[in-house]
Every structure is written in structure tokens, then in C-alpha cells.
Amino acid sequence: MVTFHPATGVNVTEFSDHAWQHTANLQQAILTHPFNEELAAGTLAVDRFQFYLAQDSRYLIGFGRALAVAAARAPEPADVAFFAGAAREAVVVERALHEGYFTRFGLGEDDLAAIETSPTCLAYTSFLLATAQSAGYPELLAALLPCFWIYQHVGSDILGRLPDGADNPYRAWIDTYADEDFETAVRTCREAVDRAAASADEATRARMLAAFTRACEYEWLFWDSAYRREPWPTAAFR
Template sequence: MDGSMQNTEITGSFTAAAWERIKPLMAEIERLPLLERLSDGTLPPEVFRHYILQDAIYLKHYARCLAVVAAKAPDNAQVLRFLGSAQKAITVEQGLHATFLSQFGISSADVTAAEPSPSCFAYTNFLLATAYHSSYAVALSAILPCFWIYMHVGEGIKGRPAIEGNVFQAWINTYGDPQFAAGAREVIALTDIAARAASETERADMMDVFVRASQYEWMFWDSAWRLETWPV
């Protein structure tokens, strides 16, 4: 998967170091069966249904994390930026879900009744706890992997030859879209600005949560592939 980030990495920046830190993890993400099969249109429908239901749960909580980050932002421009992201998480991406929910025979009752998988539950609670209890810079680093990794994956898949009749093309188009990439790059830039003003201890915390959230990104996709449920 081609996920070149030359335009977003700045030598010596916090985000360049963070991306370098997760390179081995990104290699594992790029090899995930769910993403490979989504790319070529062969993903089993039951796996995609599981993924979309879990993603709907995730986005509901992620939107709240973005709103908390907005409340901690140091200026009005950044407040508005993350409030706008929270709104998009609820509206734009849920519109994509609505298309897929109908296409894959998932009712609104199914969505209401869905429970988070262990991986979804752990990831969303990690994000919410970090957003509520940490500084703006640290909270920003926790939400960044969702933006950045989805951009990386989306651009990589979008760069491959399109598969005619791929029922997952709308998903590919959403995360491979230049507007989504522009939004992700803005969050990368804001994270670097916050890191420059942070203390050494705070920067260490920023790196820790960035890595942990990236690990959860892998876990989320892998858990959907395995149709993960609670073991007891």
C-alpha cells in the first residue's frame, strides 16, 4: 500500500518522530486481511457488517472526544476546527454508514442494539479518558492516529487500480478523498504546534498516547476481521 507522507512529515518535528515510531505497526496495518479484501472487493459481507456497526459506535464516542479537545483548544480557530470535526463525525461519516447499512441489510434497530466489541470498548474509553483528563496537546496526540492512519490507508487503496463493481468503493472514496487528507494534515500541523509549546514530560506523554491509539487502530480492524465478541 502506497502511503507516502513526504508532504506532512517535517524533519525534527514531533509528528515526524511519532510516525517513525509506528512504522513497524503501520506495516502490520497495511497487511491486515480486512483492508486487503476491502481494497479488492472480496471482503465477506458479514465482516463488513460487523465493522460498520462497530465503526458507528466508535464514531459516536470519537465525536465527543473531538468536542472535548475543542473545549481545551487554546484559541477560537482551533475550537471551531474541532467542533467542525465533531459535527462531521456525526453527519458526513454517518451518511456513509447509512448507505452501507441499507446496502448490507442492517436496520436501525440493529444499530441501536449493537454493543461495542472488546476492542471498540477499550479504544473508545481510552480516547475519552485521555481527552477528559489530559492536556490539550496530549489529547490532540490521542485523536491524531484516527485522522492520519485512515488518510494513509485511504490514499494507499485509492492509488491502486479500481476494481469494477467493488461494493466498498464508497468507503475507499471517502478516506482517499483529498478533502479528508487536507483535514488530516491540518491536525498533524496543529499537533506539531502544540508539541513545540509542550514540556519534555508532556511531549513524552504525547508520544505514549499516539502510539497507544495507533495500536488500537490495528486492534479495531483486526477485531472486525475476527468478528470479535465478548468471550463470556
């Protein structure tokens, strides 16, 4: 899609389209990462998925806080409602999905507490919270978008590859992110990002692209760290 950029007086591609194209290699690497390939096949080791769930449940708290900041800064009432609702979804609804898997896999509070927050999880949440506190509203939206969009992209890709009637132990996770309502949320977030970019100057758009790209890199790292059950390399020195 092409729009008129008020700052430069030229036609430009929508920011979200450009950002996705800019990170195309990363998006493909996420789809083909062993974590997601094995999740799609239903062969992902339970301990890897457990580690992922523990990290994601902690990440979602930071993500929800960053979304709440976006809601507080949003200039449009509709965006206030969207980001406030997304913050609630992250902390309440998605964590409920995790808790269902915790029960299924027999994970109790003590088991979760024994899984330390990984370096990547801490780094990603710290990046989002630092962006929320120190960057402008357009950059914050650009940093938040990949978590929505990439999960929808991964969930839809996996669902499209599943044979009819396939028995996959991770089907509830897949269905959550391939759901039409989640796709609508992604579209709404993209529209908010594109509106912010359309009225921004080139320096701000460059910072937005950097924030989007870095968040995409953290998404890949998050899958990879879960697959490796990433430890702290300094643990031996404690």
C-alpha cells in the same frame, strides 16, 4: 521537517513525523491486515464489513465527544473551529456514509442492535474519553490524530492500488478517506499537534508519543476485531 524546540534549545523533528516513524511497523501492519487487503480487493465478506460498520458507528460518537473537548480547550480560534467541525463530521457526515451501507446491505435497527459493541470498540472509545477528561490538551490531540491520519493513509493506499474502472463494493468507503478534503483535515490536525508539541516540555512530548502510539495500536486492534467479528469471551458466563 526540523524546528527549534524552545524547551531544550535544540533542533528537533516535527512531532508528527517522529510519531509516525516511531509507529512505522504498526502502520505497515494495518495496511497489510487481511481486513484491508480484502477490502481493497473487494472480496471482504459482507458480515465482516457489517460488523465493522456497527462498531465504527458507535466509536464515532465517542470520537466526536473527544473532539468536542479538544475544541473547548483549543487556544487558537482556528483550532476551535476545526475540532468543532470535525466533531460534527464524525457524528453526522461519517455516520451518513454508514447509513448508506446499512441500506445497501439491508441492515435495519434491529439487526444493528443485535451486534454487540465489541471489547475493542469499547476499549478504544474509553481510552479517548479518559484522555479527554484526565490528560492535557497536547496529549489529547496526539491521541486523536491516528484516527484521522491512519484512515487517510489506508484509503489512499487502497485507491492507489485499484485498477482503473475497478468495480469494488466498498468504493464509497475508499473514496471518502482518500478524498482531498480529508487529506486537508489530516494536515490541519497534524499542524495543531505539532504546534502543541513545539511548546511542550520533554515529559509532555513523551506522554504525547505514548498516547499516539496507543491510539495506533487500537486502530490495528479495531481492524482485527472487525475481521474476527470479536465476541465477548465472557458471554458464556452471563
